[in-house]
Structures are given as C-alpha cells and as structure tokens.
C-alpha cells in the first residue's frame with residue numbers, strides 16, 4: 253500500500269507559526285489581503301482564510317491548503333468591501349482542520365467582529381474553562397477563540413475598551429489584527445515575541461506579520477507595531493495606545509535564524525543581513541580547513557555566504573532544492589532509501605567530488621535530515637564533511653506559537669555534541685554559541701527570547717506542582733491598565749492552575 257508521508261509529523265525543523273494580514277480603507281481590500289497572505293505562505297500552509305467588511309456586513313472564505321489554491325478569482329469576488337483581514341495557519345493549538353482555520357468571526361451584541369492571531373496563549377485552557385462555566389459555547393479548538401469570547405463577555409462600553417480588557421486577560425504571545433464594523437485593531441503583546449508591521453497604501457493601511465507582504469503590493473513600510481502597542485485604524489484617523497503592562501522585551505530570535513523570510517525587515521533590520529552576520533560569527537567561532545562551503549537550501553544560504561566570506565572560501569550551490577514539492581507526497585510502493593529528503597534535495601557531484609566540504613544549516617533539531625544530507629553529500633564524492641549550524645543547540649520546545657518537537661525528540665537535549673556528530677556521520681560538527689547568536693542579532697541581547705536554546709523562558713512562573721509554568725495573572729488583578737476604567741468583565745476567578753502544554 254502506498255504510504256502518505258507528512259512533513260509535519262517528524263519534521264526536522266521548528267515550524268513557522270502563522271501569518272496575519274489586515275487591510276483597511278482600500279477598495280480592493282480582499283485582493284490585497286490575498287496577496288499579503290501569498291507572500292506570507294512560509295508562515296503557515298495548513299489553512300488560510302479571509303474575512304471582509306462591506307458596509308458593516310462581513311463576508312468570509314476559508315479553506316485547507318495553500319493560499320493560491322484556496323482563493324480562486326470567484327472566491328475573492330465574494331469578499332467585497334474596503335476592509336479585510338486574513339490568516340495563514342500552521343496549527344499550534346487545535347487540530348489541522350477547517351473548523352480551526354482563522355480568521356475567527358462572530359456576530360454579537362456589539363456587531364460583527366473577526367480576529368486573526370499569530371502566537372500562542374499560555375492561559376487559554378484556564379480562560380476557556382472559566383468561560384465555558386459561564387455558558388460560553390466554543391466553535392473551534394483554537395486558543396485564539398478565547399479572545400473573541402473575552403471581548404463578547406467584557407463589560408467595556410466601547411469596542412476599544414472591550415478589546416483592551418480581553419487582551420489584558422490573556423498571557424503569552426499575540427500579534428493580531430481585529431476587524432470591526434467601523435475599524436481595524438492591530439496589537440502586539442508586551443514582550444513583542446512575534447513580529448508585526450504596518451505600511452501605508454495609496455488609499456488606506458495594511459498590517460502584516462512580515463514586511464515582505466508589503467513589497468508584493470507596493471505598500472510603503474511605516475514602522476513595526478511596538479511591543480505592547482494597540483493601534484486603532486478608522487476612517488477618521490489612526491490612534492496608538494499602550495494599554496498593556498510593561499515588561500522586558502523578548503522578541504523571538506529564531507525569526508532571524510529561520511522563520512522570517514530573508515527579504516523581510518524585522519524590527520528595523522534586514523533578516524538577510526542578520527543571517528549573513530550569524531554565518532560570519534559562526535566562522536569566527538569554528539572555522540575549519542576546507543575547499544568549499546555549501547548551504548542546506550534555502551534557509552541556510554545567507555549564513556553559508558557569511559561563513560564562506562569570513563573564511564575566504566568559495567561558496568557553491570552544492571545542494572539543489574526542488575521547490576515544487578507540496579507539503580505531502582506519495583511514496584512509491586517500492587521503498588527508496590531516504591526518499592523523503594531526496595525528493596526535496598539533490599547533490600551536485602561535480603562540486604563535491606573529492607572536496608573537503610563545509611555544510612551550513614540554520615538549525616539542527618532532530619538530526620535526522622542532517623544525517624541524510626551528510627550521506628547524500630558523501631555519496632556525491634565529498635572527502636570530508638564539516639557540519640556548521642548557525643544557531644546554538646536546540647534544547648527545549650517553544651511555548652510561544654512555534655510547532656516544535658518534544659524535549660526528548662530534540663537530539664541536542666539528549667545527546668552530547670560528540671554523539672550528535674557521530675549520529676549525523678559528519679567529520680566535525682559545530683554550533684554557533686548562544687552569546688555569538690545574540691551578539692549577531694541587533695540591539696540589546698536581553699531584548700530577545702532565546703528560550704529554545706537557553707531554556708530561559710521569558711514568561712514563566714513556578715506553579716503548584718513545582719514545574720515551570722506559564723505565568724497566569726488571576727482575573728482580579730487585571731484591568732488596571734485599561735484605556736478607560738469601566739472595562740471589568742466581572743468577578744470571575746481562576747479555578748485551576750494552567751498546565752504547561754507543548755505546542756502540537
């Protein structure tokens with residue numbers, strides 16, 4: 253029987269989370285949202301959705317799969333109006349099914365509302381059970397839906413108050429866009445974990461997870477949404493608020509290492525240039541006698557270029573990626589060894605034969621792909637193979653919106669560097685140091701989350717079972733930072749401690 257192989261289970265990378273787009277004040281809002289989602293396809297390939305607003309009436313189209321396959325011309329025609337939000341999903345909580353596709357939209361006493369969220373809410377299970385105890389009926393299994401319910405349950409007298417009230421009750425990572433009947437809200441959590449930027453259209457505004465979405469549609473980048481900022485865009489202007497408690501920033505350093513597209517500008521810096529810098533730093537720390545530097549394409553290329561440049565070695569495209577492989581594919585009946593990696597990558601014999609080769613990759617997660625790549629390069633004739641990783645060993649899962657294997661599945665957390673080298677069958681292996689990575693990233697080292705490398709989680713609390721648990725702020729202590737005072741949603745209280753769960 254033919255076997256279906258999925259990339260998701262057993263994936264040898266940390267996987268991108270989600271991408272969000274919001275367009276306001278443009279007559280082609282849904283089309284522009286579609287193009288933005290297309291540019292952000294790398295941030296989620298399981299499902300995609302757009303909700304548009306035409307005179308207060310909301311329209312919705314969602315589907316499973318890739319943006320270009322879901323949004324046919326006909327479906328886009330059914331998304332009228334001059335405001336729209338969209339979402340690409342890679343599941344972190346909730347199964348991969350249409351029911352869990354975003355944006356989440358509702359019609360409640362305050363009118364129509366839709367929300368698209370990138371991140372992961374650590375206290376969503378506690379909040380959900382409390383809301384359910386108060387009669388809330390959830391339509392999906394995703395954490396983002398709790399924000400919608402919190403908005404609906406809030407006693408705030410304006411939509412602004414209700415959104416602030418809701419976001420003050422959730423803990424964790426959120427970069428989101430919220431569409432209302434007369435405006436659009438754009439918000440980023442106080443840690444700034446996931447990115448979010450804004451740009452100007454000739455008529456209107458666009459917000460998106462990454463700036464590469466602006467380039468495709470010719471929008472003019474204005475600035476990143478600041479950590480802890482809520483921007484309210486309406487027909488009569490744009491207002492910025494900082495209603496959330498101040499914290500140390502903890503932007504995800506892995507966005508620079510792997511998640512973001514290299515042509516994006518994240519927090520004012522070119523992702524491509526930072527990746528090259530990581531490669532140069534890696535060369536400083538672990539140069540080796542070799543003849544050629546190659547990359548594991550595509551994400552390893554900028555770091556490999558930086559490494560080669562710093563070492564004065566030639567860079568070659570020794571591995572070629574087949575860009576036309578879908579997320580799933582059918583393996584032939586007769587088993588082919590290492591089919592999964594071979595269908596995506598192939599080695600160029602002429603470049604590798606008889607050479608001492610440095611292979612640069614952005615990260616090493618389970619080690620299974622590295623092992624196959626080393627074998628492939630050796631079969632192509634390489635005399636020596638030196639694996640260089642432009643990030644430190646991945647030791648722990650992410651709880652902030654990234655799909656990661658369990659700690660036990662992360663090879664560096666259970667094996668020494670020597671054992672990993674032996675497993676991947678390389679002649680040498682070296683990672684970039686934690687300090688080296690953070691010094692190559694722009695700004696203060698303390699402004700980043702690097703928890704999957706350092707195990708120092710920026711949002712944690714010791715819970716009753718003495719494990720490190722996500723911070724949970726009881727309901728009673730929230731709402732002191734509201735935009736206006738009357739936004740409390742009543743005297744609910746936490747009834748159970750949150751359990752730490754890995755993103756699926």
Ligand code: SF4
Pocket residue numbers: 266445503504505506507649650651652653654701702703704705
């Ligand atoms: S744990 Fe790792 S992947 Fe997750 S936010 Fe922190 S640096 Fe990024």
